Amino acid sequence: MKYVFILLFSCFSFISFSQNKLSAQSRVSLVTIAPGTELYSFFGHTLIRVYDPDTGLDRAYSYGTFDFQTENFYWKFLKGTLPYSLSYNQMSDVLNYYAQYENRTLREQVLALNEQQRNQVFQLLETNYLPENRYYQYKFFYDNCATRIRDIFEKTAPGVYPWEKLQQLKGLSYRDWMNRYLPENSWVTFGMNLALGFPSDVKASASQACYLPDNLEIATAQGTFQNKKIVEASLTLFEAQPNSPVGFDPLGPVPVLMVISGLLLLLSTRFSHEKALLYGLDIALFFIYGLLGMLIFFLATATDHEVMAYNISCLFLWPINFPLVFWFAKNPNQSLWKKYIRIAFWVAIIAALIAAYFYWGLFLIALPLIIRFFFLSQFYSK
Template identity: 75%
Template sequence: MKYLYVLFLSCLMSSTWAQNSLSSQSRVSLVTIAPGTELYSYFGHTLIRVYDPATGLDRAYSYGTFDFQTENFYLKFLKGTLPYSLSYNNMSDVLNYYSQYENRTLREQVLALSDAQRNQIFQALEKNYLPENRYYQYKFFYDNCATRIRDIFAQAAPGAYPWDKMTRLEGLSYRDWMNRYLPTTAWVTFGMNMALGLPSDVKANASQSCYLPDNLEIATAQASFNNQKLVEASLTLFESQPNPMTGFDPFGPLPVLLTLSLVLVFLSLRFSHKKGLLFGLDIALFLIYGLFGMLIFFLATATDHEVMSYNVSCLILWPIHFPLVFWFARNTTGGFWLKYVRVAFLVAFIASLITGYLFYGLFIIALPILIRLFFLSRFYSK
């Protein structure tokens, strides 16, 4: 009886997979969506399109979907434990959304695959879409909408991607690739770089750089299988209208932080005899930097974001500066607190040089705190 049940179940599963098989008229495509103007869209997006005119199937499969209604959404997002999933929509709906609502270019690469390869990809997607399989822990650099599709294509066409020959996609770190897609002088750029730790500065090889949709598109264009180009046709589904260029932002990080640094130098020199004024200034400054330091330390040590671990920025934004500022900002004539400030300045200065080399903006962020630590250390009076 047990054998008959297993046989029946196997026949049922085989029948289900047969119904899910694609016809010889089908095609599988990589669809790359250009970066948008909102933070969530800065890096672009990528989809697998499965089209079968024989059955009327035209689906766009997307990894990286999440639900705002998830319990404790913000806490899970902050800790890196928010579940992401595979989803699909009709391609017509996807095209309408990105073209009409987000004004983002969509490019399609139709893949030259055999019937067996197309069915392998389709069935892998369908299996991944099952409730018990569709959720996974998203990793921006390592496991995202593009890397999952890269792996699916590599499994369907083994050896198609000549990674060792794709020199165009080598030589940059994960952080460097990320910064190519961020506004040069924006708070979000400075903040994201401040939050990243040393793992983000590892040089990414060609395969790893395909965490970015544009790079996966480039790699797929160079791929070949059985002496035939993997891409048999490239199409532009929608060409976006250019967005107006943004001008100089007087409230951006560069003007704000540099102005603040100049003001701190002036006040430190001009009112060095008015300890009360400078004490209040130090309380405010080290409170802000201390709170940011606590956040960075939390991200580096208490979350599942591996790329935020070993963060040198913690040596600039010492979380313990607040509330210790109430003591070290008032007692700098000698003794323990003067030694504390001098050590803090030297450590922060070295750390700012290291982080500034990784991203120049991190040195700019460090300037205000370095200036006050320098004057509190009394190095200038020697």
């Protein structure tokens, strides 16, 4: 009986291995999906296609999948502890979804990998798909759908990417690359830049710039292995119809913050004698900015989002300004509060100028606070 069990086990193992082995006619491709119009799709997407006509296999493996049904989903998302995973779907379903429902271009690069390398890619994906391996902690800049695929190709074909020669992928920071995909006059753009700290302003190497699917596609097109181009064919699986151009949003952050700053400047100069009006205005202003400052401070200090650490914005969105406003706005001439206001003004303007060096919109966010600090520290103390 023992020998029968061993024989059966060996047969099942052989069958399982055979089912997970690609034929000589198989191919492995990098598929790049163009950016879409929704926030989650702004940066595009990338996946690995494994196609084997002998077995009918045609899978699209995708990193960066998450489940909305995860317990405490929003809290884990905010904390940076939401588990992401590897998943796969039939390529026909993927093509239909992005073509018919999202109208996003799909481009395929068929890779000139030998049979052993194709099987290595396939086995790596299958191993990563095991329940004990498929979940990981997603990092937008460091560990996402594109960087994981980059690492698989580098492991399968060492030296495939000529990083030193990819000059077009050098010279920009993580933040700079991100902003290339974001609309200028957008609350999302301002919010994302506000939340990022100094780690996002590190200059990304060519390899690190491949956290973006488009950059990984560019690097792959230049890749070589054993003096041969790694891409043997480039195909467009679907060409999206052009979207209607987005007009200027009058309710976007640029006009709204400019109007708020202008009104504060006007009210501060024309109604300096209306102490009650300006006191109420300061309470409202510092309450809103105080809550925002608390959120940014929380993201910078109490989450697993490394790129949000060391955030200069915390200095002009200083959280304790909100509770203290009840005193310094009502008594701006008292010696203690006069010193506090003047220090807060200079800290805010210096921090805003530093932040603006990395992203100009951050100064615009700080401008209403700077205006009120200026008048509280200079105008009313005369």
